Amino acid sequence: MTAERQERNGSRSRIAFRPGIALIVVLASLVAVPCFRFAAEASTTERVVVNRFTGLAIEGFDPVAYFVDACPERGIEDFEASEAGAVWRFRNEGNRASFVAHPDIYGPQFGGYDPIDVARGVTYAGNPRFWAIAGERLYLFGREDNRDAFAADPARFLREANSRWPVLQQGLAQ
Structure with missing residues (x-):
């Protein structure tokens, strides 16, 4: 196999692998984003202003x-x-x-x-x-x-x- 052909084959295998990784990243973000959003809202919206680290008013x-x-x-x-x-x-x-x-x-x-x-x-x-x-x-x-x-x-x-x-x-x- 020539160097040019090896390079072409190697790049194809990397390209074929990337959509799988991209799909995993997209699915993980769909699950994680609402969780992070809820956590941020819950910690910053309280009826009495409280330090979120100490719990002190x-x-x-x-x-x-x-x-x-x-x-x-x-x-x-x-x-x-x-x-x-x-x-x-x-x-x-x-x-x-x-x-x-x-x-x-x-x-x-x-x-x-x-x-x-x-x-x-x-x-x-x-x-x-x-x-x-x-x-x-x-x-x-x-x-x-x-x-x-x-x-x-x-x-x-x-x-x-x-x-x-x-x-x-x-x-x-x-």
């Missing part, structure tokens, strides 16, 4: 401290409570007890999502370092600019956010 900050200390304070592992599918941490037993008795008052509104973005019709996780208390409720913001805009006219943003929240909430995992 608002990154482990004490939600009651915003009211009592007027600043964000990290909670302690010894003082935890479970509420709304999330683990909440507190600085002391008194803050924990207050939260357990009234999670709707002390927990961040809109599940910790930025109210400016909720007013726009999207859910974007708030950052516990960008916060405001308005109407005796805690709001977390994704950006400092959003917090400043909210502080200028909270009634307007809350009116829009409250009207859009029920529909957005239905799209979040329970």
Whole structure:
């Protein structure tokens, strides 16, 4: 067999083999893509913003401290409570007890999502370092600019956010 003929025969056998591999890859992707898509959606759409690695709500900050200390304070592992599918941490037993008795008052509104973005019709996780208390409720913001805009006219943003929240909430995992 000449070198030219060997090259031709070798390339034919590789070509014949490739459609089989391509078929396997296509079939595997048909199965894998929906699984990955579901996993990504499940981990990013929850009713309360939770760190997907630690399970902590608002990154482990004490939600009651915003009211009592007027600043964000990290909670302690010894003082935890479970509420709304999330683990909440507190600085002391008194803050924990207050939260357990009234999670709707002390927990961040809109599940910790930025109210400016909720007013726009999207859910974007708030950052516990960008916060405001308005109407005796805690709001977390994704950006400092959003917090400043909210502080200028909270009634307007809350009116829009409250009207859009029920529909957005239905799209979040329970």
